[in-house]
Amino acid sequence: MAKIRITQTGSPIRRDKTQRATLVGLGLNKIGRTVEVEGTPDVLGQVRKVQHLLQVEKAA
Template sequence: MAEKKTLKVRQTGSPIRRDSRQRAQLVGLGLNKLGRERELEDTPAVRGMIRKVSHMVEIVEE
């Protein structure tokens, strides 16, 4: 069975003065403080959440 692909995401921007929907996207990704990193499963849903807050996160190369 093939391994599930994962993405490592780091928060680089603050949610202060951002729309509440963008803050909710960060919380959904498990991010809420600058510099936090999470390893998430590479699914279309997660990709969409990352796209919504792309100005506040970066994908870390492994």
């Protein structure tokens, strides 16, 4: 699997608690925080759930 870089760009305030939990599961909890993870189907599903709060790009 390819690595992807995920940056949180939106706030989880006034979001459903499942969306907040998804961000924490991805290792994000503050705007501007970035993580690099494997692009597995599980992770891509989490990204799809909160895609309006994230910026996703391929890691080098």
